Amino acid sequence: MTSSPRYLTGDAAGIHEFLDRYDVFLFDCDGVLWSGDHLFPGTNETLELLRSKGKQVVFVTNNSTKSRADYKKKLEGLGIPSTTEEIFSSSYSASIYISRILTLPENKRKVFVIGETGIEQELRSENVPFIGGTDEAFRREITPEDYKRVAAGDSSLLDPEVGVVLVGLDFHINYLKLALAYHYVKRGAVFLATNIDSTLPNSGTLFPGAGSMSAPLIMMLGQEPVSLGKPNQAMMDAIEGKFKFDRSRACMVGDRANTDIRFGLEGQLGGTLAVLTGVSSKEDFVSGPIRPLAYLDKLSDLLASD
Amino acid sequence: MTSSPRYLTGDAAGIHEFLDRYDVFLFDCDGVLWSGDHLFPGTNETLELLRSKGKQVVFVTNNSTKSRADYKKKLEGLGIPSTTEEIFSSSYSASIYISRILTLPENKRKVFVIGETGIEQELRSENVPFIGGTDEAFRREITPEDYKRVAAGDSSLLDPEVGVVLVGLDFHINYLKLALAYHYVKRGAVFLATNIDSTLPNSGTLFPGAGSMSAPLIMMLGQEPVSLGKPNQAMMDAIEGKFKFDRSRACMVGDRANTDIRFGLEGQLGGTLAVLTGVSSKEDFVSGPIRPLAYLDKLSDLLASD
Numbered sequence A, B: 001m002t003s004s005p006r007y008l009t010g011d012a013a014g015i016h017e018f019l020d021r022y023d024v025f026l027f028d029c030d031g032v033l034w035s036g037d038h039l040f041p042g043t044n045e046t047l048e049l050l051r052s053k054g055k056q057v058v059f060v061t062n063n064s065t066k067s068r069a070d071y072k073k074k075l076e077g078l079g080i081p082s083t084t085e086e087i088f089s090s091s092y093s094a095s096i097y098i099s100r101i102l103t104l105p106e107n108k109r110k111v112f113v114i115g116e117t118g119i120e121q122e123l124r125s126e127n128v129p130f131i132g133g134t135d136e137a138f139r140r141e142i143t144p145e146d147y148k149r150v151a152a153g154d155s156s157l158l159d160p161e162v163g164v165v166l167v168g169l170d171f172h173i174n175y176l177k178l179a180l181a182y183h184y185v186k187r188g189a190v191f192l193a194t195n196i197d198s199t200l201p202n203s204g205t206l207f208p209g210a211g212s213m214s215a216p217l218i219m220m221l222g223q224e225p226v227s228l229g230k231p232n233q234a235m236m237d238a239i240e241g242k243f244k245f246d247r248s249r250a251c252m253v254g255d256r257a258n259t260d261i262r263f264g265l266e267g268q269l270g271g272t273l274a275v276l277t278g279v280s281s282k283e284d285f286v287s288g289p290i291r292p293l294a295y296l297d298k299l300s301d302l303l304a305s306d
Helices: A012-020 A043-052 A067-075 A089-099 A117-125 A142-150 A175-186 A210-221 A232-242 A257-268 A282-287 A300-306 B012-020 B045-054 B067-079 B091-103 B117-125 B143-151 B175-186 B212-222 B233-243 B257-266 B282-287 B299-305
Strands: A024-027 A056-061 A087-089 A110-114 A130-131 A160-165 A192-193 A199-202 A205-208 A250-254 A269-276 A295-297 B024-027 B056-061 B087-089 B111-112 B130-132 B162-167 B190-193 B198-201 B205-208 B248-255 B271-275 B294-296
Touching: A012 A300, A012 B175, A043 A300, A056 A067, A056 A232, A067 A117, A087 A089, A087 A232, A089 A117, A089 A160, A089 A192, A089 A232, A110 A117, A110 A175, A142 A175, A142 B205, A160 A175, A175 A210, A175 B045, A175 B205, A192 A210, A199 A210, A205 B143, A205 B175, A210 B205, A210 B212, A232 A257, A250 A257, A257 A269, A257 A282, A269 B012, A269 B045, A282 A295, A295 A300, B012 B299, B045 B056, B045 B299, B067 B087, B067 B091, B067 B117, B087 B091, B087 B233, B091 B117, B091 B162, B091 B190, B091 B233, B111 B117, B143 B162, B143 B175, B162 B175, B162 B212, B175 B212, B190 B212, B190 B248, B198 B212, B233 B257, B248 B257, B257 B271, B257 B282, B282 B294, B294 B299
Parallel strands: A024 A056, A024 A250, A056 A087, A110 A130, A110 A160, A160 A192, A250 A269, A269 A295, B024 B056, B024 B248, B056 B087, B111 B130, B111 B162, B162 B190, B248 B271, B271 B294
Antiparallel strands: A199 A205, B198 B205
């Protein structure tokens, strides 16, 4: 759509009308509620306002290294009250997708994980069996014997029950894990990624993100993974699978046009709301190819509705 | 060119005429001279024939983990007499390119290496200073402190003299190395790769290749490296820089249309000769988009010239 987004800051009647249209608000977090470890003023009051009006609030993050329980602790650390049920991380999204949406043969239900403990916790919460992950047995060099065992399909190295390769951010990525993941997919495993963000912000600069863990496999396989993070709709399907909401009465709130707003638009949500406290600029939202329904200078401008 | 390649097997006069046109023969190795650890019958006799006619023979390999000295040992192990001077590996190609073709500022001549000992040996042979590579100091986990040091540009972690990042096959690839390589390029270092083959054959199957080490950086940076391996012409320039041959009187011999034959065609060599003992098929060479000047069933068919 090329229509201009509505600017709601200072427009009390417009905000009131906008909020009335939705029952569910999906929030991107970093750049919307906070930046790094700095909570934006008015974040808590805005969330309280929405809750007081009976709105369902959902926190949607692509960070796969944390489980929902870990993320709840992060929210608490920043002073944001929340329940685990309100949190939707790409690690949880991936687990839901594997357990409730993918149909795997009885003997192919194990997941080979490239990633950290957040993924493992969420797979456990959905009773999905897995190998790899933080297991020290995979944090080693490849040996001459490994090449032969892989080539021979040795079941003590290549578990025949693995039917899914799930790739998230792994601070312990290594050659052996990449080699095994490649062979699992070549043998027929479904290739999934928690998210495909190439970089990860930390300490005010960028580091390799989950997408960078998938990149070698994408190049080797000539195949993209199904990504369960924003903007991929598999994540929206997984959120809907859990909350069963009416998409026409849901609104995605975010700071990035090409992930958050795109996620809401492609998910055919009733609304998309952008804020200017993160990555994308007013110019991006007003004149770019991906435009929200409305935008605000900052999230707490919603407080002017009353 | 869409002209059909000439089929030389059994055509003694054609072979004789073909050989007379060239003074230099550049050989791809695996798939041409041998397959894995199996030397093709007649390989040695064919090389001897060429040498007896005064031809310069050059062995051209994209394998960056071996130095020329290592590769000479491999050739000897397969019974092929050779000298180190006749061997051109992508690790050597990269070293020549850095030392003789790149112009780096006086205080930016250090190379950050992702790769194994073959690269280190060749950089040393060209007196190019480097860090990284097989140094155990880089074979460790990233720490919370590292994020802050990288963000602050701490010179004890990010060496200010690094002006080149060179990425080859590294069996000890890890998160820290990728993070440092990313930041060096963001700070202005030249991004080079020994080669960009996504996979590496071993034990009859495939494992991650040098290209898979560059893949995360390509995704993060949105930038391709200059690759010094076939088919990139930086490798041809480096070979020419060493041998000073007349390109119109040189012939590339290989088994892969999209690397070997393309390498010779784009290098505007006088000849390209394909063999059917490797990756590409007769169909590829006769009807594909990249066609050699001539082709043979197998290299030793050249012995029929007399």
